[in-house]
Amino acid sequence: MPVEHAIRATGLTKRYGDFTAVDGIDFTVNRGESFGLLGPNGAGKSTTMRMIAAVASRSAGTMSVAGLDPEQNGPEVRARLGVIPQQDNLDEELSVRENIIMYGRYFGLPRRWLNAKTEELLEFAQLTHKATARVEDLSGGMKRRLTIARALVNEPEILLLDEPTTGLDPQARHILWDRLFRLRESGTTLVLTTHHMDEAEQLCERLIVVDQGRIMAEGSPAGLIRDHSTREVLELRFGLDRNQEQAQQLTTLLSSAPAPSNGRASSSGSASGVGFSHVEVLPDRLLVYAGSAESALEQIHAAGLRPMTSLVRRSSLEDVFLRLTGRTLVD
Amino acid sequence: MSTEHLTRDPELQDPDSPAADKVTMAGRARRFGALHQAERTLRSMRAYGTVILFSSVSQPIMYILAMGLGLGVLVGEGGDFAEYGASSYLMYIAPAILASTVAMAAGIEFTFPVMEGFKWRRLYYGAQASPLSPGQIASGHILAVSVRFGVHAAIFTGVLYLFGAISSPLGVLMIASAMLGGLAIGLPIMAYVSTLRDEKGQMSLIQRFVIMPLFLFSGTFYPLTNLPGFLQVLGWFSPIWHANELGRVLAFGHPTPAWLILVHVLYLLGITILAWLATVRVFTRRLGLEEWRGRTPGAKADARRQERLAVKDASDVARSVPGETSSAATPVRSELPRISFRRGFGANYYSGNIRAVFGRGLTAIRNNRGVIFLSGLLEPVLFLTSFGLGISPMIAGVDAEQVGLSGGGTISYAAFIAPALLAVSAMNGAIFDSTWNVFFKLKITKLYRTMMSTSLGPVDVAVGEICLALFRGGLYALGFLGVLLVGGLVDPLAAVLMWCTALFVALGFASIGMAVTSFMTRFQQMDWMMMVLMPMFLFSATLFPISVYPAGVQAFIQALPLWHAVELMRDIAFWDFSGLTLVHISYYLVMIVAGLALTTYRMKKLFLR
Numbered sequence: 009m010p011v012e013h014a015i016r017a018t019g020l021t022k023r024y025g026d027f028t029a030v031d032g033i034d035f036t037v038n039r040g041e042s043f044g045l046l047g048p049n050g051a052g053k054s055t056t057m058r059m060i061a062a063v064a065s066r067s068a069g070t071m072s073v074a075g076l077d078p079e080q081n082g083p084e085v086r087a088r089l090g091v092i093p094q095q096d097n098l099d100e101e102l103s104v105r106e107n108i109i110m111y112g113r114y115f116g117l118p119r120r121w122l123n124a125k126t127e128e129l130l131e132f133a134q135l136t137h138k139a140t141a142r143v144e145d146l147s148g149g150m151k152r153r154l155t156i157a158r159a160l161v162n163e164p165e166i167l168l169l170d171e172p173t174t175g176l177d178p179q180a181r182h183i184l185w186d187r188l189f190r191l192r193e194s195g196t197t198l199v200l201t202t203h204h205m206d207e208a209e210q211l212c213e214r215l216i217v218v219d220q221g222r223i224m225a226e227g228s229p230a231g232l233i234r235d236h237s238t239r240e241v242l243e244l245r246f247g248l249d250r251n252q253e254q255a256q257q258l259t260t261l262l263s264s265a266p267a268p269s270n271g272r273a274s275s276s277g278s279a280s281g282v283g284f285s286h287v288e289v290l291p292d293r294l295l296v297y298a299g300s301a302e303s304a305l306e307q308i309h310a311a312g313l314r315p316m317t318s319l320v321r322r323s324s325l326e327d328v329f330l331r332l333t334g335r336t337l338v339d
Numbered sequence: 340m341s342t343e344h345l346t347r348d349p350e351l352q353d354p355d356s357p358a359a360d361k362v363t364m365a366g367r368a369r370r371f372g373a374l375h376q377a378e379r380t381l382r383s384m385r386a387y388g389t390v391i392l393f394s395s396v397s398q399p400i401m402y403i404l405a406m407g408l409g410l411g412v413l414v415g416e417g418g419d420f421a422e423y424g425a426s427s428y429l430m431y432i433a434p435a436i437l438a439s440t441v442a443m444a445a446g447i448e449f450t451f452p453v454m455e456g457f458k459w460r461r462l463y464y465g466a467q468a469s470p471l472s473p474g475q476i477a478s479g480h481i482l483a484v485s486v487r488f489g490v491h492a493a494i495f496t497g498v499l500y501l502f503g504a505i506s507s508p509l510g511v512l513m514i515a516s517a518m519l520g521g522l523a524i525g526l527p528i529m530a531y532v533s534t535l536r537d538e539k540g541q542m543s544l545i546q547r548f549v550i551m552p553l554f555l556f557s558g559t560f561y562p563l564t565n566l567p568g569f570l571q572v573l574g575w576f577s578p579i580w581h582a583n584e585l586g587r588v589l590a591f592g593h594p595t596p597a598w599l600i601l602v603h604v605l606y607l608l609g610i611t612i613l614a615w616l617a618t619v620r621v622f623t624r625r626l627g628l629e630e631w632r633g634r635t636p637g638a639k640a641d642a643r644r645q646e647r648l649a650v651k652d653a654s655d656v657a658r659s660v661p662g663e664t665s666s667a668a669t670p671v672r673s674e675l676p677r678i679s680f681r682r683g684f685g686a687n688y689y690s691g692n693i694r695a696v697f698g699r700g701l702t703a704i705r706n707n708r709g710v711i712f713l714s715g716l717l718e719p720v721l722f723l724t725s726f727g728l729g730i731s732p733m734i735a736g737v738d739a740e741q742v743g744l745s746g747g748g749t750i751s752y753a754a755f756i757a758p759a760l761l762a763v764s765a766m767n768g769a770i771f772d773s774t775w776n777v778f779f780k781l782k783i784t785k786l787y788r789t790m791m792s793t794s795l796g797p798v799d800v801a802v803g804e805i806c807l808a809l810f811r812g813g814l815y816a817l818g819f820l821g822v823l824l825v826g827g828l829v830d831p832l833a834a835v836l837m838w839c840t841a842l843f844v845a846l847g848f849a850s851i852g853m854a855v856t857s858f859m860t861r862f863q864q865m866d867w868m869m870m871v872l873m874p875m876f877l878f879s880a881t882l883f884p885i886s887v888y889p890a891g892v893q894a895f896i897q898a899l900p901l902w903h904a905v906e907l908m909r910d911i912a913f914w915d916f917s918g919l920t921l922v923h924i925s926y927y928l929v930m931i932v933a934g935l936a937l938t939t940y941r942m943k944k945l946f947l948r
Binding site for chain 2: 041062063064065079080081082083084086087089091093095097098099101102103106110113114115116117118121144159162174180233
């Protein structure tokens with residue numbers, strides 16, 4: 009009897025001695041959904057993944073994965089999972105093809121069936137021409153794809169991806185994203201952790217923002233940006249010593265700016281013209297949150313301020329995280 | 340130009356800093372670079388400094404007690420060492436043991452750290468980015484290792500003096516001769532290792548095919564002339580023999596013609612200088628301007644194998660997917676066969692799929708060139724040849740009563756040690772597999788973590804690995820027993836029983852070894868384990884009966900597992916069973932059960948935290 013949700017956790021807690029890595033979080037992942045855990049290093053994402061994959065015990069709370077308790081039926085839960093760890097731990101003593109076949113053998117799958125399956129997976133990972141190569145001779149992107157292909161050998165219902173594209177070059181990332189899209193369309197549930205905002209925006213239908221073991225916010229990437237940030241951001245650099253004093257000046261200047269013709273009102277409900285919300289001071293730059301960053305920049309130039317560099321961009325999940333925690337994601 | 344740029348910003352550049360004057364700094368590095376590199380290497384050695392110091396003190400004591408006194412009692416009856424200038428067997432072997440232990444250390448210090456520098460931690464590439472020249476990086480390592488040999492040899496010699504194993508003041512010079520011997524055996528190996536791109540078991544090949552034979556046939560425990568002619572030739576090539584003989588001249592005036600002393604010195608110096616130059620050359624090629632990554636061992640054999648596999652795979656696929664060429668880029672959900680897991684008792688720990696873990700090990704062995712695997716077979720044969728042939732002329736035979744066998748009479752020395760060597764080889768094989776290999780898969784390659792992301796449980800992994808250790812141990816034992824059968828040292832029925840016993844003993848050591856390994860966190864802790872194994876071997880009644888020791892020491896030896904294995908093997912080989920046989924068997928039964936229980940408990944701890 010199939011269960012509606014793929015994963016459900018309530019009050020999920022993990023303590024290591026005095027340190028609480030995961031602090032009573034609740035979440036549900038629906039079948040066929042692609043779900044993200046977003047947060048900085050050490051937020052408790054990987055620990056949560058380990059508890060889902062039945063290789064870490066819970067300190068408190070309940071968890072059900074495909075209707076089973078991972079702590080009671082580890083092997084049976086893992087039989088339905090595909091796990092892609094943060095670091096590719098491919099078997100360097102085996103060839104590319106043997107890596108997939110052996111991994112399938114760990115699931116007890118018959119060799120005959122695996123032979124055909126492996127060819128299919130090699131093709132999916134675009135590694136057919138490398139089938140007999142040694143793992144060591146693969147590039148970073150190829151290794152990552154092999155790790156993913158390997159995790160698909162048991163045709164998992166749920167795929168757990170821990171930082172799937174960290175350390176890959178942009179081209180390799182896009183190939184990987186493409187493969188993950190295909191999986192999503194074939195109905196596989198994806199659960200991924202990331203601290204890359206663009207990745208979360210690309211891949212996740214729904215995500216939770218985690219920090220210090222707690223859930224800070226939950227929603228779709230677009231929804232989170234709408235709720236917690238302005239539409240656009242203006243990044244300014246004035247030089248290391250002057251950022252702080254300029255912030256004050258900018259706030260005063262922009263709060264009294266006239267309304268732009270095409271800007272929309274900022275989420276803070278300010279009536280100011282550029283849809284100005286607030287200024288964040290980072291060690292190396294200032295972030296001006298505004299409905300129209302272009303107009304804000306015009307205002308600043310008009311007032312005779314000369315930033316060393318300026319950049320107009322759309323708000324991202326990075327800004328959501330900064331707003332929620334007061335910290336940047338990648339430090 | 341770059342200097343100008345750096346000095347332009349006064350805030351970034353402290354004029355008093357020694358780094359301010361780039362030209363002087365680089366000049367100093369070019370002159371003394373080797374010393375800087377040596378300092379770095381010595382600093383990293385401090386991590387296991389206690390191990391080095393401890394072994395420098397304990398090794399001579401152990402050898403004196405085991406070989407000098409234990410074997411000395413047996414040899415003392417048949418051997419006369421006055422003709423060699425020594426007043427006892429102990430005195431005769433002491434200088435050679437010093438030279439041999441330095442040579443053994445050379446086998447470690449000139450292999451693993453070099454591979455670490457080029458590949459595992461790429462330390463040399465950090466030094467390469469400094470003004471140091473590649474040759475200085477090589478020489479720095481050599482200098483540091485020489486210092487480590489010097490410390491070891493000095494302490495070792497001190498202990499020998501304390502025990503009265505050396506009397507001549509000239510013996511102090513043995514420190515130099517032993518160091519020279521260590522360099523002469525170590526540097527050619529370093530030159531070879533530094534050409535390697537990958538480590539595919541070369542280290543253990545060097546250990547087993549080069550260092551071991553050179554040590555065993557170097558006249559350490561007996562005069563080289565005891566061996567048949569062709570094995571003596573091997574000894575002449577061994578730097579260890581030359582170092583041994585030099586040490587003997589220095590320690591007790593071993594009668595040697597002047598020309599031969601000159602040959603010893605020139606041989607050792609010649610190899611050292613040539614190999615040093617070769618090493619510097621390889622380092623310069625590898626770390627110099629042109630990009631040369633070193634050669635891949637067995638690359639040709641690999642290519643051939645892959646060709647074979649490609650052909651085989653193509654036919655496999657053709658058979659399993661008749662007529663259909665799948666062009667779908669997205670994996671289609673085919674009919675998935677049943678995945679192995681269990682319900683009910685222990686479902687969380689065991690999924691009934693030990694086969695897969697075992698199968699993976701076999702595939703890995705096949706990929707890693709069989710010669711390494713088979714090299715384990717050689718070790719007991721070498722030991723038997725060396726001790727059987729070399730020591731036998733000094734020993735009339737072993738008194739059967741003395742070794743606890745009924746029936747009286749004497750047995751030949753070779754027949755005495757053969758069954759014991761089988762037990763030792765079973766122990767070594769099992770320990771190697773369950774410690775080094777398991778540690779590697781646990782901490783370095785994280786293979787077990789991969790396995791634990793599938794439906795395997797910790798019990799599947801643990802039992803699969805133990806089966807693999809037994810498979811390997813079983814093959815080694817089979818080979819060695821074959822040699823014994825051919826040599827007429829054991830009869831066929833006993834051989835069959837001894838083979839089973841070897842597996843039984845290996846199971847005991849493998850299960851304990853794995854449990855112990857699961858507690859380890861760093862490589863250096865493995866050294867401590869080796870420090871337990873070495874004395875266990877020396878004091879196990881393998882090479883001489885333990886009746887030479889006082890009752891207290893005997894009781895201690897009898898508490899150790901290897902003694903039980905050795906005795907059990909002898910009971911079978913000489914078909915002489917008693918109540919004690921049952922004690923030996925029970926000892927191992929307890930060991931196996933306790934080891935397996937602890938291993939399973941630890942695996943759960945490690946994998947299901």
